[in-house]
Amino acid sequence: MNTETNASSATLVDEDPQSRRIEVQPRQRKTPATYNPRHIQVVDYSFFYGTTQVLFDLNMDIPERHVTALIGPSGCGKSTLLRNINRMNDLIDGIAHQGDIQIEGQSIYDPYLEVISLRKRIGMVFQKSNPFPKSIYENIVYSLRVAGRNKKSELDETVERTLKAAALWDEVKDRLQESAFSLSGGQMQRLCIARAIANQPEILLMDEPCSALDPIATGKIEDLIHDLKEDYTIIIVTHNMQQAARVSDKTAFLYMGQLIEYDETEKIFMKPSEAQTEAYVSGRFG
Ligand SMILES: Nc1ncnc2c1ncn2[C@@H]1O[C@H](COP(=O)(O)OP(=O)(O)OP(=O)(O)O)[C@@H](O)[C@H]1O
Numbered sequence: 001m002n003t004e005t006n007a008s009s010a011t012l013v014d015e016d017p018q019s020r021r022i023e024v025q026p027r028q029r030k031t032p033a034t035y036n037p038r039h040i041q042v043v044d045y046s047f048f049y050g051t052t053q054v055l056f057d058l059n060m061d062i063p064e065r066h067v068t069a070l071i072g073p074s075g076c077g078k079s080t081l082l083r084n085i086n087r088m089n090d091l092i093d094g095i096a097h098q099g100d101i102q103i104e105g106q107s108i109y110d111p112y113l114e115v116i117s118l119r120k121r122i123g124m125v126f127q128k129s130n131p132f133p134k135s136i137y138e139n140i141v142y143s144l145r146v147a148g149r150n151k152k153s154e155l156d157e158t159v160e161r162t163l164k165a166a167a168l169w170d171e172v173k174d175r176l177q178e179s180a181f182s183l184s185g186g187q188m189q190r191l192c193i194a195r196a197i198a199n200q201p202e203i204l205l206m207d208e209p210c211s212a213l214d215p216i217a218t219g220k221i222e223d224l225i226h227d228l229k230e231d232y233t234i235i236i237v238t239h240n241m242q243q244a245a246r247v248s249d250k251t252a253f254l255y256m257g258q259l260i261e262y263d264e265t266e267k268i269f270m271k272p273s274e275a276q277t278e279a280y281v282s283g284r285f286g
């Protein structure tokens with residue numbers, strides 16, 4: 001096993017009250033000895049809504065079983081990039097792309113690839129938790145039932161496994177048949193994470209998963225993200241600079257659809273190469 005330095009804790013450096021500069025406190029974590037540093041490859045990727053280009057020639061290698069944060073001001077294209085990875089924008093009229101996104105070398109736009117099978121490899125968690133109007137149990141097993149998997153032992157096992165992984169089991173194990181809407185906001189978001197991993201995807205896409213949560217619930221989700229990256233490749237969009245510094249291994253800074261800088265999180269926050277990145281992470285714009 002290799003031990004890799006990982007950014008997992010961050011505090012504001014407050015000697016300059018005008019600055020939001022963030023100090024990353026690296027902490028050790030064990031990473032599997034082998035992982036694919038190019039699990040997801042974004043290659044010369046541009047994207048258009050109609051005639052409006054919103055992503056410009058992006059190139060990124062996203063490593064397996066690490067957390068990659070997408071940061072940048074509102075409207076810079078973070079959600080667009082994230083949602084294109086599982087082709088969620090497909091239903092929008094007039095979209096077009098150039099370049100490619102590949103998962104383990106296979107294009108997500110391969111005409112022989114079924115979008116359904118792509119989405120099985122990818123779980124998605126949204127800003128606002130969106131449980132189905134069903135019980136806690138049925139929320140989690142929904143995708144298995146849709147796939148015709150109804151064996152009780154498998155469903156029970158999935159519910160327990162995913163709720164434990166989402167650090168929710170102890171809080172809900174005695175109320176699995178209650179409505180998901182009886183949960184608190186933070187619990188609902190953890191339920192949505194449990195649901196997203198029920199089908200055992202490889203990749204978890206999270207679009208501002210904590211923006212509606214209080215600091216305690218946010219802390220729980222951040223701990224969870226830290227644990228989940230042992231098994232999943234995670235991409236998280238966040239406006240919270242401290243969160244990006246705490247949870248991610250790599251950070252991409254986007255500005256007006258351009259990838260300004262993409263590097264180790266520690267480097268982006270402590271010693272960015274680009275003046276625009278420095279200005280953004282220190283709170284001087286955005
Ligand atoms: N369905 C759509 N049709 C047309 N334009 C869109 C659509 N969705 C997003 N856009 C535009 O694409 C650009 C990027 O939007 P996107 O939602 O990806 O930004 P973002 O970085 O996620 O912003 P935020 O931080 O506010 O969530 C914006 O100019 C936005 O107006």
Ligand SMILES: [Mg+2]
Nearest residue numbers: 078079080237
């Ligand atoms: Mg967004």
